[in-house]
Amino acid sequence: MDNYIVNLDFTGRVVAITGGAGFIGYQSAKAFASLNASVALIDITENTDAKAKELSDSYGIKAKGYTCNLSEDETIRTLGERIYNDFGSLNSLILNAAFVGTSSLTGWAVPFEKQSIDTFRQAVDLNLTSPVFLIQNALPYLLKSKNPNIVNLGSIYGFLGPDMHLYDGTSMGNPIAYAASKGGLIQVTRWLSTVLAPDIRVNCISPGGVYRNQDKNFYERYVKKVPLGRMASEDDIANAIVFLASDLSLYITGQHLAVDGGMSAW
Numbered sequence: 636m637d638n639y640i641v642n643l644d645f646t647g648r649v650v651a652i653t654g655g656a657g658f659i660g661y662q663s664a665k666a667f668a669s670l671n672a673s674v675a676l677i678d679i680t681e682n683t684d685a686k687a688k689e690l691s692d693s694y695g696i697k698a699k700g701y702t703c704n705l706s707e708d709e710t711i712r713t714l715g716e717r718i719y720n721d722f723g724s725l726n727s728l729i730l731n732a733a734f735v736g737t738s739s740l741t742g743w744a745v746p747f748e749k750q751s752i753d754t755f756r757q758a759v760d761l762n763l764t765s766p767v768f769l770i771q772n773a774l775p776y777l778l779k780s781k782n783p784n785i786v787n788l789g790s791i792y793g794f795l796g797p798d799m800h801l802y803d804g805t806s807m808g809n810p811i812a813y814a815a816s817k818g819g820l821i822q823v824t825r826w827l828s829t830v831l832a833p834d835i836r837v838n839c840i841s842p843g844g845v846y847r848n849q850d851k852n853f854y855e856r857y858v859k860k861v862p863l864g865r866m867a868s869e870d871d872i873a874n875a876i877v878f879l880a881s882d883l884s885l886y887i888t889g890q891h892l893a894v895d896g897g898m899s900a901w
Contacts, residue, residue, distance in 0.1 A: 642882035645672030649722040650880065653677045653705060653769070654732035656686045658845065659788070662869035663729060663876045668694035668743055668879070674753075674812030675718045675725075677701045677732070697722065705732050705765045706757075715773030725776040727880040730769065731788040733817075734761040736810065755812040762816035767823055777835055784878045787824050789841040791895050793817030805850040817841070821891050828889030834836065836888040838879045842872045843895025862897030 650667045655659040655676030664674050668690045676687045676698060683700035690698040699721055703710045719725050734757055736743035742751020770785060777783035785883065797809040824839040831837060844857055846866035858864055875894045878884055893899050 642851050643670055643877075645670045645726075645881070647724075647725045648726040649673045649675065649718070650705055650727040650729060651675040651718050651725060651773075652729040653766075654788075656680045656683045656700075657731070658869050659872050660729075660731045660841070661686055662691070663695075663731065663873040664690055665696075665872075666681070666873045667727075667880075668696045668698065670881075671696060672727075673697040673722055673724075675701060675722065676697055677703065677705070679716065679732075693803075699835050705769070706760050711765060711768045712772055714769060715776045718773075719776035719779075724780045725773060726780045726783055728770065728773055728777065728785045729757060729788070729876060729880065730766040730785065730820075731876075732761065732765070733788065733813075734758040735813065743810050744806065745810075747811060749808055750812070754810075755815075758810070758812035758821075759816045762813070763819045763823070766820060770827065774831075774835075780838075782882060782885065783834070784838070784880055785827070786876050787820050787839040788838070788876075789821045789824070789839045789891065790814075790817040791841050791843050791893055791899055793819075793821045793841055794891070794893075794897055798860070801853055801860075804851075805853050806851065807853060825889050827834060832888060836879075836884070838884070838887060838889070839891045840872065840875050840879065841891060841893045843867050843893070843898050844867060845872065850860040860898055860901070861895070862900065865896060867894060867896065 650672045652660050655664050656678035676683050683702045687698040687700035742754040792814045828837040844866045
């Protein structure tokens with residue numbers, strides 16, 4: 636068999652994905668399942684078990700759902716052990732869950748002077764604190780597995796300043812809490828990549844805007860800033876995640892990959 640195909644074969648490997656029932660998380664889960672990985676889906680939503688069953692039925696792989704709140708200390712302390720006990724391994728940890736808020740959330744998608752300290756703390760707790768300590772508590776189980784790796788999900792707004800004119804006339808916004816927490820996660824990636832080397836690889840994906848039927852005015856303004864002329868799809872992000880979790884990237888660690896259609900290259 637061609638080595639490139641072998642390097643994309645996840646047979647016998649276990650991939651855990653936080654935010655696994657959401658858009659990017661579930662598309663990534665399907666990509667891993669299609670490559671024969673066993674998948675642990677982690678999400679706060681009640682349909683996590685149903686999503687895991689869909690994966691198992693569709694791809695003939697082992698999948699299990701973990702419905703939990705990643706802002707709770709007990710969940711963070713025990714999740715890695717639970718997954719390892721259920722699957723017997725933990726090869727890849729994909730930290731995709733994020734506090735993105737809604738336009739109706741107090742102090743979120745509003746001008747800076749109206750953004751709330753409580754909402755800021757919630758975003759940092761889920762987007763930054765939770766991933767760090769999930770990794771810490773999963774560490775013993777990752778170290779027992781073959782070619783263990785971690786992929787964090789950052790954002791282009793973790794390293795770029797926003798163009799607030801994109802949001803004119805819409806209910807959308809770009810809160811500082813999201814940018815600060817995602818920027819922190821990019822630096823956590825660099826820090827962990829050297830501290831955990833050579834045993835565990837740690838990388839980060841920073842997606843650009845993903846198309847989800849956004850306001851037409853926002854969409855038209857946004858794509859004008861993207862050299863490839865479109866917003867991302869979930870597949871675009873999932874493919875990059877799979878690459879960094881696979882043996883095709885065995886000599887890559889500490890890297891931050893912007894999957895943004897070239898937006899950050901201007």
